[in-house]
Amino acid sequence: MHLLTSEKLAVFRGERLVLSGISLVLKPGGMVVLRGANGAGKSTLLRALAGLTPLAAGQLLWNGAPALADRAAHAQRLAWLGHQDAVKPALTAAEHVPVSALALVGLERFAALPARMLSAGQKRRLALARVAASGRALWLLDEPTTGLDAESVARFETLCATHRAGGGMIVASTHLPLTARDVQEIRL
Amino acid sequence: MKALIARDLMLTLRQGADSVAALVFFLIAGSLFAFAVGPSPALLAHLAAGVVWVCALLAALLPLDRLFAPDFEDGTLDLLLLSGLPAYEVALAKTIAHWLTTGLPLLIAAPLLAVMLRLPQGEMALLIASLIPGTAIFSLLGTLAASVTLGARRASILMPLITLPLMIPALIFGSAAAASPHPAAPLYMLGAIFCAALPLAPLGAGAALRAAGE
Numbered sequence: 001m002h003l004l005t006s007e008k009l010a011v012f013r014g015e016r017l018v019l020s021g022i023s024l025v026l027k028p029g030g031m032v033v034l035r036g037a038n039g040a041g042k043s044t045l046l047r048a049l050a051g052l053t054p055l056a057a058g059q060l061l062w063n064g065a066p067a068l069a070d071r072a073a074h075a076q077r078l079a080w081l082g083h084q085d086a087v088k089p090a091l092t093a094a095e096h097v098p099v100s101a102l103a104l105v106g107l108e109r110f111a112a113l114p115a116r117m118l119s120a121g122q123k124r125r126l127a128l129a130r131v132a133a134s135g136r137a138l139w140l141l142d143e144p145t146t147g148l149d150a151e152s153v154a155r156f157e158t159l160c161a162t163h164r165a166g167g168g169m170i171v172a173s174t175h176l177p178l179t180a181r182d183v184q185e186i187r188l
Numbered sequence: 189m190k191a192l193i194a195r196d197l198m199l200t201l202r203q204g205a206d207s208v209a210a211l212v213f214f215l216i217a218g219s220l221f222a223f224a225v226g227p228s229p230a231l232l233a234h235l236a237a238g239v240v241w242v243c244a245l246l247a248a249l250l251p252l253d254r255l256f257a258p259d260f261e262d263g264t265l266d267l268l269l270l271s272g273l274p275a276y277e278v279a280l281a282k283t284i285a286h287w288l289t290t291g292l293p294l295l296i297a298a299p300l301l302a303v304m305l306r307l308p309q310g311e312m313a314l315l316i317a318s319l320i321p322g323t324a325i326f327s328l329l330g331t332l333a334a335s336v337t338l339g340a341r342r343a344s345i346l347m348p349l350i351t352l353p354l355m356i357p358a359l360i361f362g363s364a365a366a367a368s369p370h371p372a373a374p375l376y377m378l379g380a381i382f383c384a385a386l387p388l389a390p391l392g393a394g395a396a397l398r399a400a401g402e
Contacts, residue, residue: 051270052401075271086266
């Protein structure tokens with residue numbers, strides 16, 4: 001079981017201090033939802049937690065040890081879903097993720113279809129399937145429900161619940177109300 | 189790293205317009221010299237090695253602006269940086285993929301252009317021998333330039349401005365190795381440039397990718 005702790009994080013984007021004094025504790029099975037207006041720094045915080053954007057101050061701890069001391073090891077702990085879906089139009093859905101994972105998001109019928117034929121929502125589901133199939137402890141999700149229909153949002157919430165039930169942790173930014181229980185909200 | 193190279197090769201095979209365009213450009217641009225300077229066999233033979241080298245250099249530049257840009261735009265670059273591979277290995281994998289999809293086809297097509305330009309038979313082996321490290325240097329330095337200009341406005345204009353001056357030493361020693369009566373020294377110099385670029389260019393490109401990913 002793991003523990004993610006951030007202590008007074010501060011992050012610059014360019015010359016601008018986007019975030020400061022961000023502290024959170026994420027226990028096994030925990031979920032943090034980041035709320036805030038556009039440009040509040042939700043994506044920046046997620047990128048900082050992933051180690052993509054450097055910290056200007058504060059520290060990120062994994063089980064009490066500096067998480068970013070070994071970036072490669074930290075990368076192996078997390079599954080990332082950014083603004084973009086990271087879907088290649090020329091590859092089929094099954095070439096992105098295993099067919100078993102496609103079934104988790106209801107895309108198994110489209111396994112052999114080139115991703116360029118998928119709709120925006122289906123591409124998002126494909127990206128979610130990649131996260132679900134990763135087997136990583138920490139999911140960092142930037143607006144995961146963008147473009148999803150109600151049924152797919154429900155499926156996403158089931159995926160999150162299953163992940164958390166297994167001791168997984170989730171940090172997600174979203175504008176949508178979620179039905180998930182025991183969610184810690186951080187307003188930026 | 190092998191998986192990344194394999195994925196890039198698969199993408200190139202499925203949408204191979206860039207590689208084919210580079211190859212066609214190489215042959216057409218080389219042929220233009222014959223039209224411009226005239227059909228004199230002696231003159232063409234004299235110019236052949238240099239022309240093949242210049243055309244290979246320019247052709248290798250063509251696909252570079254799409255080397256990282258699609259991954260940057262669709263979010264794949266973040267996944268690559270979070271794949272657990274060090275950024276320089278990501279850059280090296282991209283370099284190898286670029287060489288396999290652009291450098292190697294140019295290497296295979298080079299004898300064809302050389303024959304069209306009446307390169308003396310005795311110089312053909314030297315031309316190929318010089319282009320093997322030469323095209324690899326193009327890929328290494330090209331990857332560096334592509335990563336440095338990633339996300340920049342007017343990247344497609346910036347990139348040749350950065351890349352071409354860096355490639356001048358390789359061009360000098362490469363074409364000299366192919367045409368000189370004493371090819372050993374320029375070949376050694378070319379090898380030295382390759383040996384220097386092999387560790388340094390991916391390191392620099394990796395740092396640039398990290399900066400772009402921020």
